[in-house]
Amino acid sequence: MSRLFSALRRTQQISQLITQPRILTSYRSSVSPAQLRPSSTRSMATGNTDKITDWVSRNDKSGEFKRQASAFRNWISREPGAEFPPEKDRYHLYVSYACPWAHRTLITRKLKGLEDFISFTSVHWHLGEKGWRFATADEKLPGENTTPDPLHSDVTHLRDIYFANDPDYTGRFTVPVLYDKKTQRISAEIIRMLYYEFDDLLPSNSSQKLLDLYPTNLRSQIDTSNEWIYNDVNNGVYKSGFATTQEAYEKNVTTLFSSLDKIEEHLQNNASPYFFGSAPTEADVRLFTTIVRFDPVYVQHFKCNIRDIRSGYPAIHRWLRNLYWDIPAFQETTEFEHIKFHYTKSHTQINQFAITPVGPVPDILPKDEEVRAVAAVKR
Ligand SMILES: N[C@@H](CCC(=O)N[C@@H](CS)C(=O)NCC(=O)O)C(=O)O
Numbered sequence: 001m002s003r004l005f006s007a008l009r010r011t012q013q014i015s016q017l018i019t020q021p022r023i024l025t026s027y028r029s030s031v032s033p034a035q036l037r038p039s040s041t042r043s044m045a046t047g048n049t050d051k052i053t054d055w056v057s058r059n060d061k062s063g064e065f066k067r068q069a070s071a072f073r074n075w076i077s078r079e080p081g082a083e084f085p086p087e088k089d090r091y092h093l094y095v096s097y098a099c100p101w102a103h104r105t106l107i108t109r110k111l112k113g114l115e116d117f118i119s120f121t122s123v124h125w126h127l128g129e130k131g132w133r134f135a136t137a138d139e140k141l142p143g144e145n146t147t148p149d150p151l152h153s154d155v156t157h158l159r160d161i162y163f164a165n166d167p168d169y170t171g172r173f174t175v176p177v178l179y180d181k182k183t184q185r186i187s188a189e190i191i192r193m194l195y196y197e198f199d200d201l202l203p204s205n206s207s208q209k210l211l212d213l214y215p216t217n218l219r220s221q222i223d224t225s226n227e228w229i230y231n232d233v234n235n236g237v238y239k240s241g242f243a244t245t246q247e248a249y250e251k252n253v254t255t256l257f258s259s260l261d262k263i264e265e266h267l268q269n270n271a272s273p274y275f276f277g278s279a280p281t282e283a284d285v286r287l288f289t290t291i292v293r294f295d296p297v298y299v300q301h302f303k304c305n306i307r308d309i310r311s312g313y314p315a316i317h318r319w320l321r322n323l324y325w326d327i328p329a330f331q332e333t334t335e336f337e338h339i340k341f342h343y344t345k346s347h348t349q350i351n352q353f354a355i356t357p358v359g360p361v362p363d364i365l366p367k368d369e370e371v372r373a374v375a376a377v378k379r
Pocket residue numbers: 052067068069070098099100101102127131172173174175176188
């Protein structure tokens with residue numbers, strides 16, 4: 001298995017080299033925590049001259065949001081002699097409960113039973129001028145571990161961790177980040193490392209160890225669906241919502257809904273509660289974090305309102321609720337207050353007065369309840 005995995009990684013790295021030529025040259029040696037610079041000494045909001053709300057570059061006439069590729073892709077590996085071996089208490093995840101990409105890492109960590117091996121902190125839901133900040137000691141926010149940075153008492157913002165890793169970093173300061181306490185290096189390429197690399201530390205035959213989120217027989221289907229689901233759905237909601245021209249918005253919102261139609265059809269014909277096969281896989285994890293945010297946020301905030309999930313997509317709605325209500329890793333990592341407040345109160349270029357809409361109520365429906373129109377048809 002591990003040989004297969006490293007072959008897979010090599011293929012991945014090669015494709016990354018083709019699509020993201022900058023990333024492998026951006027590694028820099030680590031800086032000691034003592035060299036962490038307080039964020040107040042930096043004047044810029046993103047490590048470059050962009051404002052935090054400049055999601056679409058001001059020079060980009062297309063009006064389209066283009067998500068930055070992760071810059072740091074260090075890899076935990078159980079291969080002998082690996083630079084980043086799996087070890088208990090060595091790695092710390094920095095996440096935001098609001099962010100779908102970070103949410104994937106929390107779900108995977110729980111599904112794989114890695115709670116005792118990898119610690120985590122969630123930042124405050126507000127993304128301000130200096131990026132993500134940690135909650136202060138007297139702020140009581142919902143969600144486990146929404147606290148000051150437990151590793152560096154002088155650090156107030158996530159960007160300080162980025163600058164410690166690379167003082168010349170010029171990108172955005174995104175979550176999730178996996179931090180190596182031993183070398184102070186970071187990685188933003190996370191979920192797949194958690195699938196197998198820690199397996200030797202897990203009790204043999206535990207259900208978490210046996211859970212294979214990327215099974216060999218489903219890999220090509222998962223990879224193919226990842227490609228269009230990432231572009232059209234996971235990122236499609238952002239491309240719709242951050243568009244700064246009518247054309248860019250309409251192009252992306254129609255693509256998003258054609259892809260949701262395609263997913264609906266796939267799930268309608270699916271006897272299992274999971275996207276592929278008879279157990280959860282990466283495909284469920286990756287799609288869930290977008291769909292669970294869809295009705296509470298994306299419909300109104302990102303103008304993804306051709307349909308909503310609860311009244312327009314019965315098969316997606318069923319799939320979503322099965323994961324949320326039946327598998328604790330999905331429910332226990334979903335924090336609706338972080339999700340709703342983050343988008344509506346941070347994106348002031350979209351929502352000037354930072355008012356958070358009250359509905360829909362509830363954030364997610366119980367399995368045996370439907371919106372009135374759907375219930376009326378069923379009766
Ligand atoms: N590197 C991630 C993307 C992560 C990402 O874009 N995170 C967003 C939140 S959902 C973030 O932290 N944004 C802060 C910023 O851009 O300033 C990936 O592609 O896997």
